[in-house]
Amino acid sequence: MSQISTQKRIATQELVNWLDATLNASSFKDYCPNGLQVEGKSTIGHIVCGVTASQALLEYAVASKADAVLVHHGWFWKNENPCIRGPKRRRLALTLEHQLNLLAYHLPLDAHPLLGNNAQLAQVLGLQPERHPDGTPVTCGPDRLIWLGTCSSANLQELGTTITNALQRTATVVGNLQQTVQRVAWCTGGAQGMMEAAIAAGADVYITGEASEPNFHLAQETGVGFIAAGHHATERYGVRALGAAIADAFGIQVEFKDIDNPI
Ligand SMILES: [Zn+2]
Structure with missing residues (x-):
């Protein structure tokens, strides 16, 4: 039996609306945009959650055929160099190539x-x-x-x-x-x-x-x-709990991927 064909999917915008409301995202003045940072597929059946939207997490999500990555540390931080070069270009290229949605919540998730x-x-x-x-x-x-x-x-x-x-x-x-x-x-x-x-x-x-x-x-x-x-x-535990709450609310596949970081 194919998991893909039986997998429940929801509209990306429905998930974004739910996350924004659940985390009261608009009430925070933050150092990065909270919510949908990079738009991918219009529907989502499988989410990979992690602490940081690093190349390693993105590659795991692509290999897992996920539709979205949900993180605490996303991209586009205040005062960072806005040029799309080096590691930043590689992350963005992989995300766009595979139509991954990148969802990030910083202070609202703290x-x-x-x-x-x-x-x-x-x-x-x-x-x-x-x-x-x-x-x-x-x-x-x-x-x-x-x-x-x-x-x-x-x-x-x-x-x-x-x-x-x-x-x-x-x-x-x-x-x-x-x-x-x-x-x-x-x-x-x-x-x-x-x-x-x-x-x-x-x-x-x-x-x-x-x-x-x-x-x-x-x-x-x-x-x-x-x-x-x-x-x-x-900071592993907030995004893990948020992922579990999404799975409860929508019945879609959500997994937490811990990519160890000694810092
Ligand atoms: Zn942090």
Whole structure:
């Protein structure tokens, strides 16, 4: 039996409308366009989800005969060189040649209260988000992207070990390993520059994806622990959850492809 001939398909525009509405995409001021970044086939029966629209993910999607690629990190970032050359030309050429739709959601996918990266990372790490009476998360920092909550770890060392085990990647832990971690702040990805907002919000520890040199000194001088758990590793879970929600809503084939990235 051919899977292609029996595969359910939906209109590309119907999926785009659903994603835009579900993620409230128009309410974000972002560094890239959110939504359908490259238009491909007019109907979609098979989606490959991943963290970044890299050449490797696109090649996987082509080999899988997918109609669309759905990612957290798409293309066309603010301040990037707009010329279509080198790796950028190769990615775009492959996408157009195979009529792949490229769907990308950046900040809307970080922030979503259930499907978002911060919400999903909390589940993976066993963090308990603090929520307002209406269920919305308690947040702080620029664009209110940092979440606040609690964890069950006794101290910073134990929390670091929990994260390393959950993400299968050695976390960088900075601070007094024996300090208690009652109040936890977290923001997935490259949010190391927001550590001061987490400190101002009263966090005992701040978890993000990447680290920069100043994070070490801030941790030393404030007594607030800092954990860098990987940009890619902390941002796998939002797009995976979004893909599962699409499969539930439309009954089309959706798969999450994790292409490992140590950063
Ligand atoms: Zn990111």
